[in-house]
Amino acid sequence: MMSDLLLELFSEEIPASVQTRACEDLKKLITNGLVEAGLTYASAATFVTPRRLCLTIEGLLNKSLSTREERKGPRVDAPEKALDGFLRGVGLTKDQLEIRDEKKGQTYFAIIEKEGRDATEIIAEVVTSSIRNFPWPKSMRWGEGQLRWVRPLHSILCILSADDGSEVVKFDIDGLQSSNLTAGHRFLAPKWFSVSSFEQYQTKLKKSYVVLDEQERADHIWEDAKNMTFAQGLELVEDSDLLAEVAGLVEWPVVLMGDIADEFLGLPSEVLMTSMKEHQKFFSVKNPKTGRIEKFITVANKTTADNGATILAGNQKVLFARLSDAKFFWENDLRIAKTGMGEWIDQLQKVTFHNKLGSQAERIDRITMLAVAISPLIDANIELVRQAAKLAKVDLSSEMVGEFTKLQGLMGSYYAAECDLPAEVGVASREHYSPLGPTDKVPTAPTSVAVALADKIDTLTGFWAIDEKPTGSKDPYALRRAALGVIRLVLSNDIDESLARILAYGCYLNFISIVKHKVDEESEAIAQLTYLDLGSLSIEQLFAHVNEIGALIEDKNSKAPCIKITLQSLISFFHDRLKVYLRDKNISHDIIDACLAMPNNVNFLVLKKRAQALQTFCDSADGDNLLQGFKRANNILIAEEKRDGVFYEGTPEIKYATIEEEKALFEILDENEIQINKAILANDFTAAMTSLAKLREPIDAFFGAVQINVDLQIVRRNRLCLLNRIKSIMANVADFTLIEG
Amino acid sequence: MAIKKPTCFQDIILRLQNYWAENGCAILQPYDLEVGAGTFHPATMLRALGPKPWAVAYAQPSRRPTDGRYGENPNRLQHYYQYQVLIKPSPPNFQDLYLGSLEAIGIDMKLHDIRFVEDDWESPTLGAWGLGWEVWCDGMEVSQFTYFQQVGGHDCKPVAGELTYGLERLAMYVLGVDHVMDMPFNSPGSIIELKYGDIFRQTEREYSRWNFDIADTNILLQHFKDAENECQRILDVSDIDPKTGYKIIMAHPAYDQCIKASHLFNLLDARGVISVTERQSYIGRVRSLAKSCADAFVLTEAGGAAS
Incomplete structure (x- = not known):
């Protein structure tokens, strides 16, 4: 058996700026709470108006599933203390435990069974705790109460409905009792009425001059405003932030268009737009023929017998005063500007x-x-x-x-x-x-x-x-x-x-x-x-x-x-x-560190180019293998230098090279060192990496064929110096010791 | 149902007085010191503190020296009136009571668009904050509606609900007047008809000049320091009055000095001698006085201390 839950938290006006977050938080808190308590559901949706925060959940279980959990305890011959601890942990007494034969001997087992609970009981708990712990960015107390909400909370509608009817999920928060009642628009339909399902709730609200869905309100505002401006050959200036805000300020949006008095049309359009938006939450309307802002759109929260004439006149008057100020500032400013500021x-x-x-x-x-x-x-x-x-x-x-x-x-x-x-x-x-x-x-x-x-x-x-x-x-x-x-x-x-x-x-x-x-x-x-x-x-x-x-x-x-x-x-x-x-450009921190360690690091362009080239190189197979080769060379050097107490910084000589792969490495290093250094001098890091890539195979081959620590000291020293040469060539490109992996 | 429209400025004040009197408020008179807003009246600032129930309403002349425009701006004044309501604990139907007051002054709810637009109120000088709204009537801010959460650094328990009406602006709107100076003050048709300008045009001009250019800043600075010192000194005096033997914490006399310091700061600000960084420090100094006064008030009987 499944039911649908409808929850409405009816309060004084919720600031537009926190409405979206509140919807997300409400959904998360309640659905998580229900699921944790074993009540699963099919789908959930939220809606918000200035006065109500609403959650609807479809396909909710009527009862949570019963659960059965087994926990293994101590052996029967274990000390009494161990058993006491176990009993405390599972919340049972000794006679409720089972004894089973296990490989290591007779062992206690606890079987913890939880009966399924009624949805109403769980919902009441979850809703109560969600309301008490709601993460409003700023919340308040009111009257004598201790409850916190974004603004005073007046009523809670909470019903579970199924095909065969609906019931109120009963609970009480600081004297506020849940019910199946809500009220319509503050001025147009303030009467309270009862509802028995979400569909009915939404329909009755609409009849009571409340559009529940914020997106529907925004779309309605936008469509009306566009049609109204289009009909007069004008353009509405898009402003999605303002649209969302305005949709959050009304339950029954009515779009009205008004004129900006002629004397203000000479003000810079940014001044008009800023003043109208910041002070009045008006949209700007542009005349494409003149390129000027010539009208405004305001959104009222109601219809009136005079089709908004009084409301529009009032808004126009306020705008007049605001723009008079702006014009006064502008003219004073221009006077000073003309004198050279x-x-x-x-x-x-x-x-x-x-x-x-x-x-x-x-x-x-x-x-x-x-x-x-x-x-x-x-x-x-x-x-x-x-x-x-x-x-x-x-x-x-x-x-x-x-x-x-x-x-x-x-x-x-x-x-x-x-x-x-x-x-x-x-x-x-x-x-x-x-x-x-x-x-x-x-x-x-x-x-x-x-x-x-x-x-x-x-x-x-x-x-x-x-x-x-x-x-x-x-x-x-x-x-x-x-x-x-x-x-x-x-x-x-x-x-x-x-x-x-x-x-x-x-x-x-x-x-x-x-x-x-x-x-x-x-x-x-x-x-x-x-x-x-x-x-x-x-x-x-x-x-x-x-x-x-x-x-x-x-x-x-x-x-x-x-x-x-x-x-x-x-x-x-x-x-x-x-x-x-x-x-953010997918260059990892160690690559950046390797580049920051290089000279000229206050040239950010060079830094970026070097880091990008190095990242691309290290992401390639050549780069990765070369890095391994470098680490090997470096580790051997560090170990040997430490043991011998000397630095192998001399120039290696090809005449002491005995193995083919060793000789080949000499040649390839000679060839590429000049290229690499040239490229680095020209800040051409891609070219430098291309040359570096050529070292990879010979170095791999060298390590495959050549043993470094041989008895003949002159050969050993020459090979260590060769490793150092690899290291120092690479050190011209970046500090590879800082790269991970 | 249709209420007769008010005809003049004082009519609106009188209607608000009657309305709030009928709804259970004690109608107080303005405080006799220069204040920047009705909130500074000790009947709001101090009485919002402590557990004792409270319900008052009053008109309060308020001064904002920087807003002076020599009487020429249609609605900006350095001296203007606020109407202030404070009810503790805030009643559950506070919004409805408020809307009733708008109807009482002739705003027809059927034709106008009244909106509660987010505005978190904060007074850095009083160390106070609350949540609420600016109330808009057809796009014009007509009141400030606040549930006090903290005053002088103390949590408000219970919460007081505060309403502040900007009287000139509201009246101009209701009366359909475009320039404040043209607004009838008493009833048109009175034997001696007085307009707002007849009473305040000249004073606006005089004070604008004095506020902006003439006030002696050295004297103001000295007065500020004096008020600050006196406030602290009053609070530092022993609670027991040696003459009467009573315990007398002088929260109100100290708070008077805090009000004075705040107004002196506003004057100095209008004289343009306070830099951006200094501003913060002056505000902090006034706030610390306000906090000390609040600390003292909650130890008094009116502040809820056991007597």
């Missing part, structure tokens, strides 16, 4: 970026110095870069960005256009925050790339210099994201350069800022500190400058050795991020 630059001097690192204005100075230093690496126009870097963040002072932070950079590009600045400057303002995540678009315009790199490197070196590194799950300044951004900028734009000097320069610049902001230090010399251009300064020269400045404040924490450690630590952080990034 000087006022904003001044304001940024008063805005603290971080009390140890100075104001936003100082930060922009550093970013500008860095961006200029980066320019030659990517063939960017230095003057454009300088201008772009100086202006990329000035929109932070604008009123529009004050209102909508997510428009930062974008507004800057509008204001730059207003100033008749070169197009690249505006584009850099818009693009320099990118990439923001692992899938965000990476800028490619050289000016944007320079500023984007400088921005992130300043942030990283700055927070590293003041020792505010990410720890565990804490990364308040999004430094992991910044490092990944640098890596993606370098790799996507094929920047074949080491960033070591640039990172050192970032440390140096931030170090000067730190010295300037030491509160207890004020001197003429400090006040006059300026940033040196990177020019052709080496890392050592930068450190030397740091030493000179550190001497000004007599602070041992502000000396070159500290900066050196900071830089090293930051580089390893980059390496960690690169590992995560490459692991």
Whole structure:
């Protein structure tokens, strides 16, 4: 006999943002609980509206299966203590045990039988505990109760139905009793009614102005909105997040379209869209002829006698007020933009970026110095870069960005256009925050790339210099994201350069800022500190400058050795991020380690190419066998060198080679060593691997035919030196000792 | 069923007063200190704590110096009114009671779209948080609806339900007025008709100038420190009053200083002398005062301590 379960948890309005998760959690908790208790089922589905969380399970057993379990205990002649322990474990008494003849003698057996239990009993238990332990991201208490739910829980409908009728699964949670009752739409059909099956529940709800299925609501909204806009020759701007959210805010969606007053049509479309979405949860409607956003779609939760006229008028009025604000900001901003944005630059001097690192204005100075230093690496126009870097963040002072932070950079590009600045400057303002995540678009315009790199490197070196590194799950300044951004900028734009000097320069610049902001230090010399251009300064020269400045404040924490450690630590952080990034590209951690151990490892492009080529090689049969050969050579060498207390680093000579395979190895090494080294110098790792692959057979053959430890010392030493030569040729490609397998 | 529409601002306040009085609330008067919101009134902030039942409603003039617009913005003001309801324990029909209050001020549920939109309320300065919604009427936020979970760092047991109505915005909506200054304050047709602007246009302008440009920041900073010190000092004094011999914990006088510090911080903020990082530290200082006051209040009789 099978039945269907219907559970509805009826509450005050559940936030749209947690509805989907709640459905998944409800299904998981209850079905797992039922199955664990021996109640299997055919299928389960969940539904959610703002006021109800609903689960339906079909084909549920009416009774759990009875179970029988046998457990072997101690032998009959075992000490009393062993038997006591066993009895405690199985929860039986001695007379309930069976005695059976086993090979080793008479042994106790416990037979544990569990009767099947009624589904209602199990459901009541599972539902009660699921409600009590529901993993809401944020839950609350209400009134005098102790029960926690996302918002006050008012009623629980829980019925089991079969062909011959339905029954309420009875339970009580803190005075809340299960029933077969639910209510319709809050305003359109608030009456309570009873239900006896899921089908009836869904039908009655629909008659009571509740569309139970969230997908059905979303589809309905989308279809209506599309038809409405299409009929007027307009286009609905897609926004799946907004659609899901809006569908989670209504039980009875009614789509209404309204006008944006003419006076706002001149606002940038991003401003209109952001304001309407963030404040009002409106969809934007575009006129394809003008390319502008001209109307909006709002979704009401009900029908009205005036066909939504009052609701639409109200919404329009709210929008008018919101857009008046936006327009006010926009016009004020434009006025300042037209004067060259000087006022904003001044304001940024008063805005603290971080009390140890100075104001936003100082930060922009550093970013500008860095961006200029980066320019030659990517063939960017230095003057454009300088201008772009100086202006990329000035929109932070604008009123529009004050209102909508997510428009930062974008507004800057509008204001730059207003100033008749070169197009690249505006584009850099818009693009320099990118990439923001692992899938965000990476800028490619050289000016944007320079500023984007400088921005992130300043942030990283700055927070590293003041020792505010990410720890565990804490990364308040999004430094992991910044490092990944640098890596993606370098790799996507094929920047074949080491960033070591640039990172050192970032440390140096931030170090000067730190010295300037030491509160207890004020001197003429400090006040006059300026940033040196990177020019052709080496890392050592930068450190030397740091030493000179550190001497000004007599602070041992502000000396070159500290900066050196900071830089090293930051580089390893980059390496960690690169590992995560490459692991997603199916390059295993040991391969990356083998490449990180090589020189020039702050050139991320070289690192990636080397790692990719090495991974492909190690995945091949040649690579795998060569790796074994390498390990063998290495192990023998380590053992013998340890035993003899010498290093076999001399040049092996072919004249001491006695066996054919040994001579062949000499030849093949001679042939390929030059090729490999050439390829490595050219960063052509694929070619290097191809040459390496040629070593595999001769090395295998060598180990097959040649014994290393022979009595004749001169031959033995020559062979050990030959092994060392294999090792050192391979060490030019990667550190094979770090590769597993 | 059709309720006569209100005609002016005070009509709406009076209807709310009557409605909540009929529904069992004690109608209090505004608190006599500058506050940023009705929540700061000790009848909410302190009385939400402890086990004793409580039901109050009151209008509270509130000040947000940074919102000053010289009386020119249609709905932004540095001085405005909030209507505040606090019931502890929150009644099971709190949402319905609230919707009843909207009908009482003339919002026809049949024509309007009322929605409860997620909004987790948090006051970093009061160390308080709760869950609830912003209530939207046709897309406009007309109230804040919150089930208090914690105040001043203490769990609310039982939970108090709080309603906050932004009176000007709500009234403008109900009365169909586009600019706050044009809103009738008393009944149109009164012998002396007064509009909102007649009462507040000039003060908005005066305070906007003072808040943004004239207030002496050194004095404000000093007052902030004074309030902070006085609050702590009051709480540090021995519970036993040597004069009367009574145990008198001065939670309310101390809390007054906390309110003052909070308002002084808002003024300093409007003067633009508080940097982003300093902001956090000021908020933290006010919060720590609020917590100390809450700690003291729960030791008093009103806070549920055995007397």
